[in-house]
Amino acid sequence: MLIHVLNGLVYGGLLYLVAVGLVLIFGLRQVVNFAHGSLFMLGAYVAYATIAIAGFWIGLLAAAIVLALLGLLLDRTVFRQLQDQDPIVTVLVTFGLLLVLEDFVRTVWGRDNLTVAVPQLLQGTVDIAGASFPIYRLFVIAAAAVIGAGLTIWLKTSRVGLYVRAFAADPVTTGMQGVDTERVSASVVAVGAGLAGLSGAIASPLLALSPAMGGSILIESFIVVVVGGFGSFSGAFVAALVIGQLQNFGIVFVPSIASMVPFLLMMAILIYRPEGLAGKAS
Amino acid sequence: MNLRLAALALGSLALSAQASQAQFSDNVLRIGVLNDQAGIYADMAGPGSVVAAQIAVDEFGGKIGNVPIEIIRGDHQNKPDIGLNIARKWLDADGVDMIADIPNSSISLAISALVKDKNKVAVITTSNSNRLTADSCTPNHVHWTLDNYSLARSTGSAVVKSGGKNWFFLTADYAFGHDMEREAGDFVKQAGGSVVGAVRHPLSSSDFSSYLLQAQSSKANVIALANSGSDFTNSIKQAAEFGITQSGQSLAGLAVYLTDVKSLGLESGKGIYLSEPFYWDLNDQTRSFAKKFGERHGGAMPTSFQAGVYSGVLHYLKAVAAVGNDTDGRAIVAKMKELPTEDLAFGKGSVRIDGRKLHPMYLFRVKSPAQSKAPWDLYEKVGETAAAEAFKPLDSACNLVGK
Structure with a gap:
């Protein structure tokens, strides 16, 4: 049983890292970024390419940095232009971006399912409550916890974090107070994209790499964001953990409808608490 | 359409008047290897299948009598409409006599119907559908390698x-x-x-x-x-x-x-x-085939499907030589079922009445x-x-x- 809880934490942790990037970009740019799943996918591929020449840890770092830079570029060229547009335009453009990135990866790395080996240091299993559990999965849980905690501290204590929270609450007033919103937004989008890349890199030893791998995590991340309340960091955290557990226990107890469970939760939230778990009713 | 048929008939008449020993359309035997050249099936078949077909042609001596054998390739990109268009063009305009390989069941099923209409031949080696030798069997195709x-x-x-x-x-x-x-x-x-x-x-x-x-x-x-x-x-x-x-x-x-x-x-x-049904390291014969294949394909070893292309093309050539023409697809396939098969990849085998190639x-x-x-x-x-x-x-x- 404990093993299932841990597996839920692994998946919940990855979902949180992806979902929090969505929340950041939505909070600052009011853009629902459908291309976010492909940033996760691209992060895994960048890690794959770097790990082959420079080792696992450099690979993680490279994925985060490359994707953060790509985030800056996208903010400048795409998201900034989209922020005052009709939501349907942002959906179309970011979805188009997803297709472009998938085809880019297909062209560079091909369609085969590539694999990344678990780093030497984290190979093997440990015995937990009588069952063996992979060490690498414990690392994923720890990494998600550390990154999540770091992000929370940054948002709660740093000046930029203050701006971000203020901006997410009321962009116009924040701008009138003299905050350079463009710079704050650009750096936050970079952080969001970098986190997606990092989580892709962290997930790469667990998953087969394919250009379509971003799709399923994107959908579940959106469920996390909706359930947590659009624009809420703590809501996304709670929702990611809940969905990670639901997903796993769904497979254990009701396998035939397991993939429906997160959607059922989302529907229930939209009907009974449309502002999300942590959102404020408007 | 009728005009073109008439022209074809006239042309082949003229040809048969010229060449007495055999009747080959446009005096070349053309084999089209149709598959997915860059997508998900590219590694298991793809360009390697073209190499395998070429090995079969070379083993056969490159010609039948004095009619040269030519191999062309097509990329169907796993899209049935594209695959069918290439096949139609090959059979109608480019003088292709046989289509080989054809991964992806939806495409191979469509092409088996097409070759039946045109009385040509399909040697289907990379498709797993059981239907090719059941409700969708035709007198113009054979099913090689394996099925589900x-x-x-x-x-x-x-x-x-x-x-x-x-x-x-x-x-x-x-x-x-x-x-x-x-x-x-x-x-x-x-x-x-x-x-x-x-x-x-x-x-x-x-x-x-x-x-x-x-x-x-x-x-x-x-x-x-x-x-x-x-x-x-x-x-x-x-x-x-x-x-x-x-x-x-x-x-x-x-x-x-x-x-x-x-x-x-x-x-x-x-x-x-x-x-x-095949692995390159099974015996001396498979190893010698694999060696030839590797030398031409960057050191890679052949998959079962690529070995199937080689084996199927080789057997087709034997049947064409026995029939003496490349125009009657039905007669060639009937001959393929009559002759025992033998090649480096699968050893001795046979083709059953329903078009199924049998091997262990x-x-x-x-x-x-x-x-x-x-x-x-x-x-x-x-x-x-x-x-x-x-x-x-x-x-x-x-x-x-x-x-």
Whole structure:
């Protein structure tokens, strides 16, 4: 049983890292970024390419940095232009971006399912409550916890974090107070994209790499964001953990409808608490 | 259309008046290798299939009498409309006499109907659909290599014989997965084994840990994976992570081939059971074919499907030479069924009345990194199903049967 809880934490942790990037970009740019799943996918591929020449840890770092830079570029060229547009335009453009990135990866790395080996240091299993559990999965849980905690501290204590929270609450007033919103937004989008890349890199030893791998995590991340309340960091955290557990226990107890469970939760939230778990009713 | 036919008839009349010994349309025998040149099937067939076809042509001497043999290639990109357009153009305008390879069942089924209309030939080597020798059989195509029945049959019964009695299925939740689970499960029971459980996962899942833990706690000897592509790779990788094979359970892949194992790597793939009709390292003949293939294809070893292209093309050439023309596809296919087959890849074999090529199926186990001595040293042979039992009995749904 404990093993299932841990597996839920692994998946919940990855979902949180992806979902929090969505929340950041939505909070600052009011853009629902459908291309976010492909940033996760691209992060895994960048890690794959770097790990082959420079080792696992450099690979993680490279994925985060490359994707953060790509985030800056996208903010400048795409998201900034989209922020005052009709939501349907942002959906179309970011979805188009997803297709472009998938085809880019297909062209560079091909369609085969590539694999990344678990780093030497984290190979093997440990015995937990009588069952063996992979060490690498414990690392994923720890990494998600550390990154999540770091992000929370940054948002709660740093000046930029203050701006971000203020901006997410009321962009116009924040701008009138003299905050350079463009710079704050650009750096936050970079952080969001970098986190997606990092989580892709962290997930790469667990998953087969394919250009379509971003799709399923994107959908579940959106469920996390909706359930947590659009624009809420703590809501996304709670929702990611809940969905990670639901997903796993769904497979254990009701396998035939397991993939429906997160959607059922989302529907229930939209009907009974449309502002999300942590959102404020408007 | 009628005009063109008339012109063709006139042209062939003129030709036959000129050349007395044989009647070959435009004096070249053209073979079109139609497959997916860059997509998901490119490694298992793709450009390697063209190499394999060329090896068959060279082995045959490059010409029939004094008619040269030419190979052209087409990329159907896994899109039925594109595949069918290429095939039509080849048969109508480019003088292609036979189409080989054709991965992707929806395309191979469409092209088998097309060659029947035009009285040409299709040698289908990379498509797994059982229907090609059942309700969709035609007098103008033959089905080489393997099909879903033979995969399920070989893995299902041979693994039970080698001691894997209790099976648990991890199945992709769509028609293909269900079919494989049902067929393999039947063979397991026939061979005296039992199916202790199954769990279905959605197509393109990412986290298999909960499914694998259920498979593990089922205490089955064999966990059979009725899935493919990224689902297969994910489940194998994560099974390795949880150390499932170390604790004594075996994994069996129901639709896994050499290139899948190659890209998965032996560290994750070691110990998996799988079935194929060909492996490059089976005997001296297969090794000599593999050597020729590797020299022309960057050192890669041929897959079963590429070996099938070689074998099928070679047998087609023998039949054309025996018939003496390339214009009557039906007569050539009938001759292919009459002549026994023999080649380096599959040894001696035959083509059944319904177009099914018969040869043994082998059960392999993937080697561990320590056992493997070369980059393509991937399999160890652990079982064999004889040609007579490896394939589906004649199906009355095929109108060539029982006439």
